[in-house]
Amino acid sequence: MQEERILKSEDDTITFAKELAPKLKEGDVLALYGELGTGKTFFTQQLCKFLGVRENVSSPSYVLMNEYMGICIIRHLDLYRLDAAEEVLELGLYDLYNDAITIIEWPEIADGMLPENTIHIYFEFINQNRKVTIKM
Numbered sequence: 001m002q003e004e005r006i007l008k009s010e011d012d013t014i015t016f017a018k019e020l021a022p023k024l025k026e027g028d029v030l031a032l033y034g035e036l037g038t039g040k041t042f043f044t045q046q047l048c049k050f051l052g053v054r055e056n057v058s059s060p061s062y063v064l065m066n067e068y069m070g071i072c073i074i075r076h077l078d079l080y081r082l083d084a085a086e087e088v089l090e091l092g093l094y095d096l097y098n099d100a101i102t103i104i105e106w107p108e109i110a111d112g113m114l115p116e117n118t119i120h121i122y123f124e125f126i127n128q129n130r131k132v133t134i135k136m
Contacts (some may be wrong), residue, residue: 001135001136002134004132004134005131005132006129006130007039007129007131013042013043013130016043016132017043017050021047021051024051026072026098027101028101028117029097029103029115029119030047030101030104030119031119033107033108035124038130039130041105043121044103044105048068051070051072052069053068053069053070054070057076064077064078065077067100072101074101077103078105079106079107079108079110080105087109119134119135121133121134121135122135
């Protein structure tokens with residue numbers, strides 16, 4: 001299944017996150033693709049809010065992973081700084097999936113390690129807007 005949306009404002013991104021959140025459950029993995037500034041972290045912050053996270057959600061660019069508590073454990077990873085698939089394995093990626101909702105920014109280096117049912121979300125600039133393509 002594939003869906004495309006045009007996000008014209010932050011409110012559109014918030015609405016998208018609000019609609020997706022109730023569909024997610026423990027064990028789900030979201031892979032967020034897109035250039036810098038396309039809205040991956042903002043989307044994640046909003047999604048976490050609708051998943052019951054009350055604390056500040058920030059980009060894990062330097063720590064690689066943040067963990068939050070909401071309706072279940074939510075793990076937010078940023079793999080931008082990793083250079084090799086072995087580094088992904090050192091994070092224990094396979095052990096992170098089962099008991100949490102896992103959100104991965106810059107997942108390209110781990111593409112071959114993601115579960116088959118991963119939700120792939122592609123963010124891109126289209127003129128003054130953002131286009132989001134969701135592949136399930």
